[in-house]
Every structure is written in C-alpha cells, then in structure tokens.
Amino acid sequence: MHALARFFIRRPVGSAMLAAAIVLAGLLALRLLPVAPLPRVDFPVIQVRASLPGASPESMASTVAAPLERALGSIAGVTSIRSSSNQGSTGVTLQFDLNRDIDDAAREVQAAINAVRGQLPSGMVGNPSFVKVNPSQAPIMALALSSPRLPPSALYDNASTVLAQKLAQVAGVGEVTVDGSSLPAVRVQVQPQALAHRGLSLDDVRRAIADANAWRPVGAVERDASRWQIALPAPLRTAADFSALVVRNEGGALVRLSDVAEVSDSVENRYTAGYHNNRPAVVLLVSRRPGANIVQTVDAIHAQLPQLRALLPADTQLSVVMDRSPGIRATLREGRFTLVLSCLLVMAVVWAFLGSLRTALIPALALPVSLVGALAAMWWLGFSLNNLSVMALIVAAGLVVDDAIVVLENIQRHLERARAALAATGRREIGRRTVWRAAFTGAGEVGFTLLAMNGALIVVFVSTLFMGGVVERLFREFSLTLVAAMLISLAVSVTLTPALCAHGLPAGPRTRAPGPLARLIAT
Template identity: 25%
Template structure:
C-alpha cells in the first residue's frame, strides 16, 4: 500500500507527525472535562409555582390543572406530571428524545404566559426551568462558629461573592441562614381603641415609603430633575409614620405596633456533625469540570480561612469530586496494569525486546491520539470512556501484531529491512483494515438506541472506535517504519531465547492438533455438544437475573426522618437529635455528615416535619463493610426511635436513575388510589429483596377547614375575600413594604403577638372587623372543622396518580420485579384503576429492547462487511457460527462472578459480535489460501489451525488479560465497568476455543454440502 511505503521511506515525517499528535493529545487531555459518568440527556422541563397557605386540593384545581392543560399541546411532550402539595405546585414535562429543549422551553413559557392571568392573585409567578442531573451541587461546605446571625452576614458579604467568582462556579446556595426582617407586632386592643385597621396601617406605610420623580425645571442652561424623597432611612421613620384614624385624627405606627429589628421565624435547621451550622451548596456551570471546580473552591477556602475570624471556620462536608477522582485514578491504574500485562504477553510470544517495543509504542500513541479525538467531539473523561480505552487497549495491539508478524516472517526469509517492512505491511494491510472494520460497524446501530442506554453507550462506543482507528493508523504507518529501523538484529540476537515458553507452545500446538483431528472425525458430536452447551448456558438465565445500572459504592448515605404531619420544628429537631446519638456508633466509618431539618426542594415549600441526613463514609478500601451493609445496619438501629418514620438508603449510583421499583397507580379518585397504595405496600413487603417500600400517599396533615357562611357574612357587609385576608393577617402576617439599609433590602411585616396566633382557641375567639368598624366573632359567620388533608396530590397526563416505590437488596432487579408483578396480579383492582411498573425497571426494559435491536443490526453489518471482504456469501456465514458460542462464555461468566445482566454487560455482548469474528476470519482466510495452493479441505484445516493458533492466542490474550483488572473491580467506581469486562473476558475466551474447534467442523460440513450441490448440478447438466 502507498501509505505503508511512504511511512517507511519518510521516517522523519512520520516521527514529526507522531510528535505533533502527542503534543495535541497532551493538551487535549488537560482540557477534557472530568466527570464520573457521561452527560445524561434528560429532556425534562419544570414549572414550579408557589401558592402560599393553600391546601393541596386548592393548589391542584387552581394551579396544577390549568398549567397541565396549557402545556399539554407543546410539541414533543410525552408525559406531563404534576405534584400538588400545601402551598406549591410542581409540573414536570418529559419530552421525546431528540427534542430541542431550548425551543420547547420557549413554547412552554409562551403557553404558561397565556394562562398566567387566570391564576389566583396570591399565586407566585410560575418558575420555568430545565431539569438536569448536573443541577446537583458538586460540594457542600459547612460554616461554623458564631451565632447564626453573624454567620449569615459573613456568608452573604464575604464567602458567597468570593466563591461565585471562582472558575466554573455557577451559583452558591446558603442553607440555615437567618433572614433579617422588620416586624411590626400589632396591639389589637390599641387598634380597636383608635379605630384603625391593619389595612390602613399597610396603606400608610406604603404611601410614606416612596421616592418618585415629579418632573423637571430649568436652571439656566441645565434641566433639574424634581424628585420627592420619602423612603424610610431608619427604624424611627417607620415608628413615626403617620396613620389617619376614622375620627380624622392622626397617630403614629408606634402607638399601635411595636417595631422590632429581628429575623424571620426559622422553618429549617442545619446540623454539621451534630452541631448547628450553615451549609453552602456549590453548583457548577453546565460545561464546568467538577474536579477543577472542587480544586478552585478548596483553594479559595484556604484563602478565606485566613481572613475569617478565629472562631469561624469553613470545612468541606461532602465533595463529589473526591469519588470521581478516585474512580478515574482506579481506572487509569487498571489500564496501566492491563497495558503492562499486554506488553508481557507480547514479550513472551515475540521473544524480542525490540519487537515488543515496536508494538508497545503504538499503545500510548494511540491512547493519546484518542484523547485528542475525544476532546474535539466534546466527550468527557469518565469511567465509561476510560473503560472503553481499557477495552481498546488489548485490541489496539491486534493490528500491530498481525503486521509485525508478517514483517518478521519476511525478515526471517532474508529480505532487507526496507523490503520486509513494505512487503509485510502492504500484504496484510487490507485484511487488518477489514478485521478492524468488523469491530467498528457494531457501533453503527447506536442510532437506533435512545434514552439512558444511548447516553452511556455512545461515549463508550466513540472511545473504543477512536482507539481502534488510531491503532489501525499506527499499525500501517508507525509499525512498519519502526520495524525497518529496530528489527536489524532481531534474528541473530533473539533467536533461541525462552526455550521454556517455546516448549510450552509446542505442547499446546500438539494438543490442539490432536483435538482438531478428533472433532473433524466426530463432527456430529462436536456440533451436538456445542448446541447442548448453548442450551445449558441459556438455562442459567433465571439464576443470573438482570439489573439496570450497577451501583457504585460511593459511600454516600441518605437518612430521611419524617415525624407526624403537622409536627412543629422543635419536635422534629428533638427526633433528629435522637438520630444523631444513634449515629455516633458509626463515627469510625463516617467522614462527614450534615442534616437539614425542614426541607425546601425545587420551590416546593418547607416541611418542618421532615429532616434529611446526608453522610459521607470513608473510602470503600478503608472499611470492611459495603455501603449497603452499613445502610441495613443503620436502618435496623434507627427503627427503635419512636415518633418518626425513618428511611435509610444509599446514594451509590452516581446517577439520578430514580427508584429501582416504582408502581404507578392510575384511576379517578385520589382517596381510592391512596387505599390501593397502602395495600400494595403491605403486599409487596413480603417479596424477598424488596426494601423500604413506601407510598407517596403518606399520612395527611391535620387541617382546620373554615367554611364561611356567605349569607351571614353578607349581613355584616363582609365578603369571603375580606374575611380570608383578616384570618391570614392574624395567623400568617402580611408584607407591608420594604426597608433598605446600606444596600440591604428586607421585608417589613405586620404580625400579631405569637400568643394570639398559635392555638385553636385563638382562631375560635378571633374577631372579624366589618366595614362599619364593628367586631364580629368568627364563629358567627363560619364553621370550623378539623380534618386530615392529603399531603401531596399526583397526576399524570391529567389523570390522578399515586406511586409506590421501593429499593432492593440481595436480589437482582428483574427477579424482584417479576415477584412484585405476581403479587399485583393477585390483587383485585376496582374498575377504572390500573398499575404500571416504572422507575429503573421500566428504563431497564426499554434499554434492553433498544440494545437487542442494535445487536441484531450489528450482526447483520458484521456479516455484510465480511461478505464484501471475502466477495462470497458462504464463508461469512461459516464465520458467523463463532457468535452463538459466545453465549456460553457470557452466561458462564456472569453466573460464576454472580453478576446480573445489565446495560454495560449488554454493551459488551454487542461489542463481542464484532470482536469474536476476527479470529475466525484469520482462520478461514488462511484455510482458503491453502486450498488455493492445491491442498484439500482436510489437509488445509490441519495445517491452518496450528499455524494460526499463535496469532489467535496472542490477540485473544492481550485483549482478555488487559481487561482482567477491570473484571476484578479493583479500586473505587470500578463496578460500572466490571460487567462489561467480565462479558468480554469470558465471551472472547470461550468463543476463541469454539473458533479453533467448531469453525473447522462447520467449514467441512458446508464444504461437503457445496460439493453435493455441485455434483447434482453436473448430473442434471449431463442428463
């Protein structure tokens, strides 16, 4: 080939190109974004709306339903889900894969704007946003030391602005901060004495707290702007604000209210390692590098700690980059180990340090070139792309081995260095290109795969493809060039070395010849034995099971504490303290923990009866128990705490994949759905492997409903809205105006004394003021009734829904789902009510279906490439018989290692479709060459088999042994690549054995069949 001749003739040019590629690769790898997993494309949009103090039913009817109806017509929407709870609505829109989410968000915003005017006045503006797993914080930092008020000021003025200036940081959120507020504590008796209503107070404050432009006048050649200034400049200004009474007299605010400069009532509390604290959540930019952002923040912390007061400190609570860095380091370490093993195998077979160097140099050059290609295609450096490189590592040398062996054979026959390099490389370059192509084409059907499987498969496929393409280029350019320079003394110096390995190979070759003769004599037995082995391996399927994505032992644990609905923050804090005491038992295995009492998730409001603990364990290599084992032990210990429902779960996937099992109940009535959900929780709790099943329909929040008698209210000249506003002012307060001080803006809020707004008696004894100034007891114009209201109302596609979720332990996902469905099928669902399995189970089924389709297309493409290569339809068909035997290796490998079938394992099967045929191509191609030289089929097979055993062993061992470190799951985060590695190791090993024995038998069977058909045609022609 011209490319080979050019590379050998111009070594300086090749070396310069290689150096340029190395330089480009080094720059690229420094610029690659490092992350744990590839970017998961979740085309989801969210509309969050606050509707303070509204019950879930009211939120559903007045907020969620109108928004659902308006956005349902947006193009590309697959599912619309809504979640309505007290005071807030959340509407999620899931779009079809491939939807332009930027345009979709514009369409959603337009639809929401059209119905915004129809929403209640008290409802906040809908907040429309894109949902992404990248919205999770990369770090949590604890701020401890002084009083919360002082810490809040330090955080707002020093820390947050400083961190937000660091490279890659998008935003910093503070939890546990105190928010300053000016409170006007109303004196009800004095209000009545002076005949002043709270509304009059609000109007006076607003009219007095204004600065407005009133025009302009001329002053010589200048225009002077006229501006009336009247904004409050001090608390005294607020106290001295004049109020006009009904009797036309004037009083001041201080006459009817006490002005207090204080902080808003806390609805949450943050604890770091059991101590009251504040936590800063660091969010990175979309294109930010998690590891670099974490480094920048840590560097900034060192500078800040020097400037902060001595009794204030910043400490890292959780740093997600640590696990990413450890995972990447472990994969790189495994790649290096695999590379060393591959080089050692080459050294054994080639018996030459020089020859090994020729091939060994192709590995780092191909890897570095791959990094450059990954950078220009926008791929990240993660455990999957590095896993692809580890897989490609063993396959990288395959092409180089074939080329070098042929060059070496020419050298042994006495050809010059130049002739050996050019003839040897040119002769086999087409075959090498064809065999590499069969491996590459299996990745083309990725276009048919959607969802998470595509997000995971595509980067891996690109990494392997890039590594194979670069290794192919190296094999046909660099290897011949280096061979022409380094193989000068290879014949004299290295001949006769390592006799022990030559003798070992000789025994293996002799044994193979004997077995080959036997299988050729017992062809039916061989084929029958193969079929039995395949069927027997398929029988292992029930014992293997399946799961979606292998969980990584990240060492992160989440503990959710939920006290009785309606519990006070103080009560929840008391339960949290009990949990903290129990957790001291695990101090030796815990690096850091923080608890958030009273949550505020995605604008869904605060829940003072809930607390969430997030714990970071020490690395898995430093502890004896896995995270899941610790989770189960913690769960058992914490269940002894009365007064709360406590759930312990691991956060080990590193990817937001949802619950393993999610049962979606659909029907027409929320109450019936709630009853069904409770029944399902009871039933599936008996299924082995189901862990912590729970219903979204938790116990209702105690509610006091106020049913206003409109007729009676009208008699006093009152409307329902006026009564509602007065009740809301009494028990919630009312924002009157804003007060600015030194650039800080804070609320001025009207409140009644806490003793007048905390009990049922306060509500029952409340007086409503009429337009005439008369006071009417609330009980005269309204009925009070205490009920249990729902916590959350769910809907999907404008139909009521209820979810039951569960984690799994000690069993694979598919087996558990099968048993859960069996339990559900035994239940009698009312007419119009049904269930659907969602969560990871649904994603797993969809992904496996897509990957199965990709596998079918991959096999077809491999056949098509071989048909083109051989210019024959029969020989590719013979070679394809090496594929069914792969099933034996895959099933035995997963069974022996006790790993369920998962997406990485399935991807490994697809890749095997392109890998396993390479050995068969080498064997069948040589058999055909020998037949063309005049040998009969039997003689050609007996000579071709032993002759090609050595290169087949070399290519198989380098690929398999390079994957062994990944197969052993050494280091942090290796669980993701383990199924892929095990599939390749066992599948390729067993397939190679069948290739060496079954393919010759199949070849003879088809050869006999061809001869029979040829004889029949001749007979018909003669007749």
C-alpha cells in the same frame, strides 16, 4: 496499504514524525480535557413556579397547579409532568424528550404560561416563572457557614451578599445556591381581637406599614424668608422601629402597631433551616459550569477559602462539608494504574510469545501511540476524562495491540522464509534490503485483514449509538473513544509498525528461540 507501507518504510523519519505528532496532540489534549465522574448527559427539564401568598396547598393545587398542568401538557415532546403544591406556592416540573431542544421548549413554556394567565387567581403577585434545570449538574462542593453568636439570618445575609458573589467569580463555577435560612425580615402577627376592639381592619394595618416605608420625593418648603428642608426618615429595619409605628391617630389617641400585633425580628421564610455539627448553619452549594474541570474548579475554590474566611466576622466558621473531587481523583488514579498495568501485561504477553525483547518493543511502542492519540480525538469530540472513557482506554489496550501483532507476525514469517531460502545456499545474512522487502510485503498482505478486524469491532461498538435514550447518551463516549483508538491503531499499524520492523528487526540469523508460551503451545 502496500503503497502506504512502502512509503513510510523508505521514509522512517516521516513515520516517526507522524507518531510524534499523534503523541503530542494527545498530551496537549490531556491538559485540556475536563474531568468528571460520568459523561455529561443533559436531561431537558423545565420547572415552573407560581406563588399566591396565604393560599393553602389544596387551593394552590386546584386553582394554580391544575390549569398550569393542562396548558403545559399540550407542549410537544413532554414525557412527564410532576407538580408539588405547598403553602402559598406550587411547582410544576416538565421533563422533555432527550432530543428536544431546551431553548425551543422554554419558548413554548412561556407561551403556555401567557395563554393560561387569565385562568389563574387574580391575587397572584406576578406571572408564573420558569427555570431550566439540568439534573446531571449536581453540586461539586458544599460549604457550611456557622457562628455561635450570629443568627441564621445574619449568616444568610453574609453568605448571599459576600461569599456567593466571590465564589461565582472563581473559574469553572457556574452557580452558587444559598440555603438553610433566608434574609432578615420583620414579622407582624396581627391580633384580631385587638383590631376589633379599636375598630381597625387588616387593611388599616397594611396601609400604615406600606406608608411608613414609602419612598417619596425629597423637597423643600418656603415661606417668606424661611425655608425648610424635608428629608425622609431612615427606612424601618427592625421590630423595634415597626413597634412604634402609628396605625391611627384620633384626637391625640395614638394606636401603635405594638398595640394590635406582635412584632418580632424574623426571616422571610421560616420553613427553611440548616445545621452543621448540631449548630444552625447556612449551606452554600457550588455547581460547575458545563464543560468545566471539576478537579481544577474545586482546587480553585480551596485556594480562595483563606481570603473568604478573612471577609467574615471573627467567630464565623466556613467549613467544607462536601467535596466530590477526592472520589474523582481516586477513580481516575485507579483508572490510570489499571491502564498502565494492562499495557505492561500486554507487552509481557507479547514478549513471552516472541521471546525477543527487541521484537516485543515494536507492538509495545505502537500501543501508547494509539492510546495517547485517542485523547486528542476525545478532546475534539468534546468528551471528558471520566469512568467510562478511561474504561474505554483500558479495553482498547487489549484491542489495538492486535493490529501491530498481526503486522509483526506476518513480517516475521517472510523473514523466516527468506532465512530458510538463504540457508540452502549456505548464506546466513539476509541483508537489510530483504528485511525492507519483507516489511512492506508483510504489511501489504494483511491490509484487508486489518480493515476487517477493526471494521467488525467498530460496528460492534458503534451499534450502541443506535439504542437511543439515556443508554445511548451514557455510553456514547465509551464507544466513540474505543473507535478512535482503533482507527488510530489501524493508521499506526500500516505506518509506524512496518517502519519499526524494517529498521528494528535483526537482519542476521535467528539466534533466539521462540518464547516460553510459544514453545508450550507448540508442544
């Protein structure tokens, strides 16, 4: 410490360049740091989904959910299994240990699904599928699409084919989920009595509908000098098209689909609906990609809204119903205000004790260098600006100034001793070289004290990293941000602070009395 202090005292430009480099790195990192309400905590969760059309919730639970739970429960690292069975579908949610790699867990889930496939009902349309879920990636914005004229199915079609695709291209957007309705579909409700009266079965109706929309090769028929082009009719789209579909033709007696069933225009899923201001609406949930800046992503979406509204029908309204950025902005604004206020209060207390504004500026300059430098460490560690990391900087404002005060006070003690020794000889000017000697002597003497102070604080805050679980993940950024600020403060206290003392403290006689707080304590 003594040699390091001597080096920078003799080369004040070097200490100034080091401080400037720390500040510039912190300011650059401030522009690159993502913004979030809380630190990113990833929960390894996988959701398995399976469907069996027509099966009751009881059948889904006993024939699909139970075999899946037995197979998936044997995977290592599973902490909880939850299943939910509905009409024709079931979902099994697996939560793994926080230290479990989600990709390895996904491979084991796929292997378990393949192994249990033989125990599942044969009528399933396909194998069960799974998706990786991160509960911490909550939607950052919700948009509602409504219209007084268009049905929800048409709104859903516009939202899924136009809006969702455009929003997914915005920088920072990770996923866009459309809910509140489903794609248009034709619903056929067969009447069993009408089928029995005409001697038809459900399979006859199914075959007629499937054959009507079958895609067959288009060709030509030739006979002698004649040639006929064969073209398929347009696929059936609406209920009116399906109503005229011929189910059976016997001797000219046509049985159409409308004779044995009620055909209506509907949606694929009748059990989902959305409303906005007492009007049917489709909701688009926008989630950010991992590491993206929420505020910048929301601003980019707001900038795209006029273009998105221009792509919609004239009477369609696209409204923002949920936006997480105002709360985040307000929280960070309050955090910045509190941080600035704490720095000003620390400087005021130092000035009140020392009684000299010139002397109080030395720890005041060391304080922002340490806090701004901590931003560079946050970016290097992959952290974000959130409530806990900003709170760590606020707490650090009262801790990092201690290093500069300890160095400053010890240097002041040596200067006062030198002034007292010269006063006995009648001399009042101690000289700049004496100030330099007091600076590197005072900084060298408290080197071990600084290491002990910061080491004790670092051990206290680093201990949270050994707690494990969600607490450790949540407070990791808080503790490491504090540690980074204290380490930078330690470096600044043995480089910049002695140099500022050597070239900023007055070499003449002491003309100012101690500060009011110092006089109050002395009495």
